[in-house]
Every structure is written in structure tokens, then in C-alpha cells.
Amino acid sequence: MQLSADEILKATGGEWLVAPSADFCVTAISTDSRTVGRGDLFVALKGENFDAHAFLSSVVEKGASGVVVERAEAAEPLQGRVPVLLVKNTLRALGAMATAWRTQCSAHRIAVVGSAGKTTTKEMLAHLLRRFAGSDDAVLSTAGNFNNLIGLPLTLFRLTPEHKFAVLEMGMNEPGELAKLTPMGDPELLVLLGVGSAHVGQFGSREALLEAKAEAVRFAKDSMQILYDTGNENTREIILKYGDDHPTLTFAVESPAEIRASNIRVEHGKGYRFDLDFGGKVFVVHLPMFGRHNVTNATAAAAAAFMQGVPPEMICSAFQDFRPAAMRSEVREQNGVTLVVDCYNASPEGMIGALDSLKDWRVPGETGKLHLVLGQMLELGAESRELHAQVGKHAAKLRPDAVYLFGEEMRVVAEEWKGEKGGVRFCESREEIAEKLCESVKPGDVVFFKGSRGNKLETVVEALK
CATH class of the missing domain: 3.40.1390.10 (MurE/MurF, N-terminal domain)
Structure with a gap:
């Protein structure tokens, strides 16, 4: 090309x-x-x-x-x-040339949009499509989080005639961004994940945030199919307001939908099993990764793959060898210590979901200690203090043995922890966190890392080697 x-x-x-x-x-x-x-x-x-x-x-x-x-x-x-x-x-010229390049390729294009879970869902869907196509080279997917007005054009320039599918992650941090990205990628299928509080501080209100997310629908061709989560109130609102002209399919976890996950069973330390219903045909899926929220991501990926013609049997079996990208629901065993590294990004919903999943991951009866390393959540605006306080209250319910808080917004979490069990320390630097962990962590312990990307908590993880 x-x-x-x-x-x-x-x-x-x-x-x-x-x-x-x-x-x-x-x-x-x-x-x-x-x-x-x-x-x-x-x-x-x-x-x-x-x-x-x-x-x-x-x-x-x-x-x-x-x-x-x-x-x-x-x-x-x-x-x-x-x-x-x-x-x-x-910048506009880059996007225009990428659009011209994309028109030369016949790959089926699927876009993934939402507040959380985009990258994991994108990676899951690409994994399923590669299995279906029989070749890794037949599927293009966004590298890392190249999902903005620079990243999407660079992704499109990687398209070749050999690609049968292109899985495109599209993000945004200001109004008008998805209005430009959507025509550029021109998806045939939009996977609309849950819309939550991520970036709400940059938009000023929930209503403004929803309007910005809705650009992925408003600026698409009427022929674009939409796969959306019926379990998310904000997503339903977007479809109700702007989705009438588009063919749709629904997915959900434990809520009514055309493709539905239910009966989630915890396999402590190993992941989850759940039933996946494809319009009356039910299959059992084994998802070997941390995080109950990833059942939702897997259901979205499965539904999107099904819409591309992948047989349900192949979808469900392919999940068994899926592995997440670095720092996204990643579990590492290091010197007898379990590190749960989920610090690529964080929203209030994602933080609470990940904390809840720790209860699933820990094996009952294990005596190892639980250490939480929590970095601040960025771009929450005027609601930041309240949302951080909510996370603090939720984390306290886990009764962790030690908590290390980082970032100015996490001071309110330290306040919420007063009177709760567990040693809580607000740390001024990543080096301080690493030093305290090295002194206290023992084989059999679990250390959980979660926070926005700007905290760079991965440097603490590396210091523990």
C-alpha cells in the first residue's frame, strides 16, 4: 500500500x-x-x-x-x-492521510470505546479473531493505548492488504475528540463499554461527559453496528438518545441481554468460570485472570467476535490461554510473593471493582498478609475528594494488613481510614513505598497495585525485584 x-x-x-x-x-x-x-x-x-x-x-x-x-x-x-x-x-493532515490510507484496505474494522476496560477488551477481541483467522498477521490491533488523534492515525498506517480485521481502541479526554476519531477509523462495529466517571473532571459534568462519549455514535455512518452493555445506565442513555438509526446487539453480565454472562464461579488464585449464553446456547468459559470486572470485558469481546462470525465453541475455548497486557490485571509471582499489578489507569468504578476482586483472588485459609498500594485517581475535577473518599471506605472493608497511599488526592483516603484495622501510611515518594514494602513483605503475602498512570507505580513494582 x-x-x-x-x-x-x-x-x-x-x-x-x-x-x-x-x-x-x-x-x-x-x-x-x-x-x-x-x-x-x-x-x-x-x-x-x-x-x-x-x-x-x-x-x-x-x-x-x-x-x-x-x-x-x-x-x-x-x-x-x-x-x-x-x-x-x-495533526489534522496526519489524520487525513491516515483516512486515505485506510480506504485502501478491506479489513473489517471494530472500534472499542468506553470509560474503562478498552485496552483489555481490545486485546481479548484481537486474541479471539486471530484464533479464528488462523494467523496473528491477519489481525491488526491498537498497540498499547495508541487511541488518540496521534495514535489512531499511526495505527491505521500499519494496515496492509493481508489484514482481515482491525481492532481499534478509541479514547478521549476532551469534547470533539471522538467526533474526529470516529470518521477516521470508520468502524463497521462499535463496541460501547460502560461509561463511568473517568475524565469527568475535564468535562465539568456527567451530562457533558456522556455527550462526548456519544460522539462515537453521532459521527458514525448509520450502517455501523453497535454492541453495548445493557448493565450500564449511561450506555443505555446514549443508545436511547442517539442509537435509533443503528443496528444494535446487547451484552451484559447478570442482566438481560442477547449475549449474557451469568453464574460466575470464583477459582481462588486462578480466575473465574462463568456461563456465556449466545441466544439460548450456553457455554462454560474459563477466564484465567484477575478481576471480576474482566468477566464484563470478556463478554463484550465474545459478543463482538460472535458478530464477526467466530463460532461460540472457539470463542469460549480461546479464553483459556488469554493473557492480559502488562500492568492491566497482571498477576506476577516473585520470590514467593503474589503481585497484582493493575496500575496502568484507574477510575473510581475500576478501583472499587479491582478491590472487590481481591476477595475472589485470595485463597481462603491463607495466612499471608495483604498490602495495598493505592495511587491517586486523576482528572476527576470537583468530585475528586468525594470519589477518593468513597474508594477509601471501600478499601477499608477488605481489612488489609498494610496500606500505602500515594498522590495528594489520596490524603482524604488516609482520613477515611481512621479507626479501621490496618497500618495506613501516606507516602511522599515512590521510593518510600518501595523501601517500606521491601522491609515488610514476606513470602505468601499479596501486594496489590492500583492507581492512575501518572503515579508511575510500576517503578515500585520493579524496585521489589
């Missing part, structure tokens, strides 16, 4: 300051001056704290075949060595 000079010009509406040769074409795009490859077209993005226009000479030295800029004077030092395309906004 490639884009010609004319296709690039048409997509971006730009102007060639230095015209390319007649046979010029692009087979790869880069936005990172550190990793740009020979022959890549380099797009000079500009943000609040960076401006890639400063590195144009460097990327040309590394072999970039051309550059896309929004400031003509920045390209003058190149002295015409490579083609230069001037556009009004390089």
Missing part, C-alpha cells in the same frame, strides 16, 4: 513548497524524529510542550523522504533536499 503525491495533496488540502518527483510515493509515516526510518514521510507535529519543526534537518539526515510542516520558514534550512508539504495543521 502507498500514497502518491496527488493523493496526499488531495487528502490534506496542502501545498507542495518543494514539489516531489513524478514517481514519489509514501509507504510509511513517522511523527517521531528519534525513530524515523529511511523513506518515511515525516509529519512535524506541534504541541504545548514540543515542536517537531525543530528536528527537520535531523530527520532528513536519517533518510526521511519528505516532510509535512505548518510553518514554511521551518523548512528553509533543508534547501530543497526533500519534498516539503505545507498544511494549515499537521
